[in-house]
Amino acid sequence: MxxxxxxxxxxxxxxxxxxxxxxxxxxxxxxxxxxxxxxxxxxxxxxxxxxxxxxxxLINCHCHVAMTQMRGVADDVNLQEFLNKTFELDAKMKREHVHAGAIIGIIEMIKSGTTAFQDLYYFEDAVAEAARKIGMRGVLAWAVLDKEFTTQQGVPLENAKKFAKSIKNDPLLRPALGLQGVYVCSERTYMDAKEFCEHEGLTMHTHLSENGVEVSEHVKKTGMRPAEWLEKIGFLSWRLSAAHCVHLADAEISMVARRGVSVVHCPSSNLKLSSGIMNWNGLKAAGVNISLGTDGCASNNNLDMFEEMHIAALLHKLQGPSVARAQEVLDAATINGARAIGINAGxxxxxxxxxxxxxxxxxxxxxxxxxxxxxxxxxxxxxxxxxxxxxxxxxxxxxxxxxxxxxxxxxxxxxxxxxx
Ligand SMILES: [Zn+2]
Missing domain, CATH: 2.30.40.10 (Urease, subunit C, domain 1)
Known part of the structure; x- marks a missing residue:
């Protein structure tokens, strides 16, 4: 052509x-x-x-594409109420619902200029089927969390491994492992997932320090902040892209930078759930690779990366008129995104x-x-x-x-x- x-x-x-x-x-x-x-x-x-x-x-580095099924179900509530509502609906989602949600979401993404996305969900085999049908590029991270918290059948880590092994040399798709977050994943789960990814040459994805409650609860439980704890257990790595990273202490920013973790900024979702504002300049000064994502349709409520760029660039003007310049934001949505999810594009x-x-x-x-x-x-x-x-x-x-x-x-x- x-x-x-x-x-x-x-x-x-x-x-x-x-x-x-x-x-x-x-x-x-x-x-x-x-x-x-x-x-x-x-x-x-x-x-x-x-x-x-x-x-x-454009490269959407954090998405739960099947959540087009949940657009509008949890507006104007905080993260805890949001998770309660979406987990309740998650329990009703069957494979065919995930497939249908993915078809809608992928079409929506292509129409709004996205050519690759990273997804974190279960039934990623159904997302893969939808992506192949339409011709979308994806890095598909099957959701991993401890068994006692999941609505998945079986053990999530085993489901994720099985899915990862089912995708080999696919021209459009690559599997990854998606750790839900420190509030539902034990040290053992994090480290078993990492060991598998190192062995199989895969990347990893996680939610990290999205809001203040996540941080304070983790401090109560372990005496450490989430990123600090992930560093201590040995999980942080260049293989990892971490969504949100709104509440990182300065020392945690240094840890993330030192380990080569990519951050996925999701400004719409962070604003809508009143989670806070990611420290763009702090991460940039530390040399962290900042990419961009929409998050799912329940907290955005669309998958439009042009809108996400616009919001990112405006949001950080609260910190100063030259924070998150247009070129930097475009980089986040293209070349940095490719690096974050490990594709030769952008x-x-x-x-x-x-x-x-x-x-x-x-x-x-x-x-x-x-x-x-x-x-x-x-x-x-x-x-x-x-x-x-x-x-x-x-x-x-x-x-x-x-x-x-x-x-x-x-x-x-x-x-x-x-x-x-
Ligand atoms: Zn998310």
């Missing part, structure tokens, strides 16, 4: 180059050439990009996976259309309704905002919405 005459290419390469009038050549699932006047082979698929901006697809460079989106420039929100303002417009002005096409793993998954078979898939999924 060849993307011809791109009005702008926002590369997100190491020098953050923005190209004008160039082409992008894709072979199989990789970007193989970027330059002017590239020749298309006979019969090669051509996409006219003269009126669009081409950029790396920028438009030769050799990278062809996970790209095109954005329609025909909108007053792009005015004035000046190269030096493009990133500002992406973060502060436009919204995801301008996303036109989506290419994932070298395949045109959405063209002119149409995904193949979407009406049929959505109709079937809507029949399987959970009854309340």
């Amino acid at each position: 060849i993307l011809k005459n791109c009005r702008f290419i926002l590369t997100q390469n190491s020098s953050r180059d923005i190209l004008e009038g160039a082409d992008i050549k894709i072979e199989e699932n990789k970007i193989v050439k970027i330059g002017k006047n590239l020749r298309a082979e006979r019969g090669e698929e051509k996409l006219d990009c003269s009126r669009v901006l081409v950029m790396p697809g 920028s438009i460079e030769v050799g990278k996976l062809a996970d790209l989106i095109t954005i329609d420039l025909n909108d007053t929100r792009w005015t004035p259309l000046i190269k030096s303002m493009l990133i500002s417009h992406i973060v502060y002005s436009i919204n995801s309704s301008s996303v036109r096409d989506s290419i994932i793993n070298g395949k045109l998954v959405m063209q002119n905002r149409k995904i193949d078979g979407e009406e049929k898939m959505l109709r079937a999924a809507e029949q399987l919405m959970l009854r309340r």
Whole structure:
């Protein structure tokens, strides 16, 4: 496939180059050439990009995609009430509900510019089926927690291991282990999961220090704050991406930085559940890789990463006008996200996976259309309704905002919405 005459290419390469009038050549699932006047082979698929901006697809690093099933069920409550309500509904979720929720969520993500996501849930085999059907890239972390807290059949860690072993050399999907959090996972659970991931070469995901109650309860139980405790038991690692990290003490930020843990910032969810504000500048100064995620639809209530970038950039202005600049926030949603979940994407460079989106420039929100303002417009002005096409793993998954078979898939999924 060849993307011809791109009005702008926002590369997100190491020098953050923005190209004008160039082409992008894709072979199989990789970007193989970027330059002017590239020749298309006979019969090669051509996409006219003269009126669009081409950029790396956004990477949603923390999501519970099947929770589209729970959109709107727990608004205007704190995290504890939220968890009580969602756990109650979790108990009713069968495999087919997870699949239906995932179909809706994945379509929603592609329409809003996301080309890869990291999911944390159970029945990840059903999420995998939905992702393959639509052509979405995913790192799927089966939820691991102690048996006494779960609604899963069997032992969660064993379920997670079985799922992880079932995905081998998949072009779109990679398994991971998803530790729910210190409030439901023992030291043994954390360390058994880590040992398995090291042995199998997998990444790990967890919720960490999301709100003040989680921290104070853990201090009561162990005498240590959550990240401090995870460091002490030996769990922190470069394999780990940790969602939220709202309540990290300075010493904990240093621990997270030293171990190479990536943080997944979820500003909408943190605001909605009144959890607090992540210390963007503190993490940045320590050199922590900051990525971005939407969290699930019960605490957001959508999966729109353009909206998430906008909220992130505005939220941190409470700390100062230059905190979380547009370029930094875009990095979090692209190149940093790729690093956090371990995929070779997040920028438009030769050799990278062809996970790209095109954005329609025909909108007053792009005015004035000046190269030096493009990133500002992406973060502060436009919204995801301008996303036109989506290419994932070298395949045109959405063209002119149409995904193949979407009406049929959505109709079937809507029949399987959970009854309340
Ligand atoms: Zn979450």
